[in-house]
Amino acid sequence: MTQYLLSVMAREGGPKMSPEEQEKSWYDTGTFNDSLRERGAWVFAGGLGGTPSVIDARGSKAVTTDGPFSESKEYTAGLWIIEAPDLAAAQAIAAEGSHACGAVVEVRPFMTLDEARAANGIEE
Template sequence: MKHYLLSVVTPADGVAPAPEELEQIMRRVQGFHRELEEAGAWVFDGGLSSPSSATVVRAKDGDTVLTDGPYAEGKEYLGGLSIVRAPHLDAALDWGRKAALAIGLPIEVRPFEGEVED
């Protein structure tokens, strides 16, 4: 069985939804997660803090250097993720469609290298 990464593509200049809208989104997301679990496709999921909270660790001359903030500036960032089990890309894309409908943001679907033994 393959594992796929469903990345939530979040606009960097986006406006947070109103509390009532966010509540509805979260209900849809919880339903999506329940559906993943019931189908045996759920592996892991989570939301991420904004890129401004990031620290980049770089190897340099046999040591490491820490830098605050994101590695690169962008118009979009990884806002959350799900890792799902799916027998093939089309099944993973179906999960991506359901995630996009639940969250209302673009979802990038990307396979992990190789197969995973369950």
């Protein structure tokens, strides 16, 4: 099975949930998480908080800066890592997650080392 990253996307300055809507979202997300465990699709999940820091150690010294790496109005508010037999199954699971948490969910497969080599034109 392939592992997929399901990123919960939020928009800076976007509409806010009422306290009641937020509680329902948390409850529904917990129920969704339980169903992932029962189906054997669960690997990991979590919500992200706070302002990120960016570390750049490509040079001789690590440089730390505040704020996201890229300038964007969208940001990752949480994530799931799941296992699914194929992209279509992962997308179906993402649709359930989107419905549960009330946000857009982005789906991306993790690559194996061989897939990364092929994507970068490197022959083994």
